[in-house]
Amino acid sequence: MKTLPFGISYLRLSADTDFPKWLEKKDIFTVVSRTENEFSIVCETSSVPLDFAGKHDSGWTGFYLNSVFDFSEIGILRQIADPLTENKISVNVVSTFDTDYFFVKSNDFKRAKEILKKSGHNFLASE
Numbered sequence: 001m002k003t004l005p006f007g008i009s010y011l012r013l014s015a016d017t018d019f020p021k022w023l024e025k026k027d028i029f030t031v032v033s034r035t036e037n038e039f040s041i042v043c044e045t046s047s048v049p050l051d052f053a054g055k056h057d058s059g060w061t062g063f064y065l066n067s068v069f070d071f072s073e074i075g076i077l078r079q080i081a082d083p084l085t086e087n088k089i090s091v092n093v094v095s096t097f098d099t100d101y102f103f104v105k106s107n108d109f110k111r112a113k114e115i116l117k118k119s120g121h122n123f124l125a126s127e
Helices: 076-086 106-118
Strands: 002-013 030-034 039-044 055-064 092-095 100-105
Touching (some): 002 106, 076 092, 076 100, 100 106
Antiparallel strands (some): 002 039, 002 055, 030 039, 055 100
């Protein structure tokens, strides 16, 4: 696993909000989800404008699996989530086509990393 080298924020806007111009930069980590009820964004904390008026939650640290897994593989997320939840650490997951990203509150990250190492997972040095 590798740690993302930046903080993460969760943002919530109303479902009818236009895509924010400040997120159009191609070099920032961004995950967008829009439903009939909400428009949610997971992104680098440093990219969120200081005057952002929507609901948000910052202070997350992310890490990801440094491999590509086939969609048919079973139990990948559980191998990471179970040890954390068993130790009362909240974890959020975002899956893309190639990668699974895990997010824990930054103040829990050191403990989460230790728990995952004891569970047999390795963290690679960040680039």
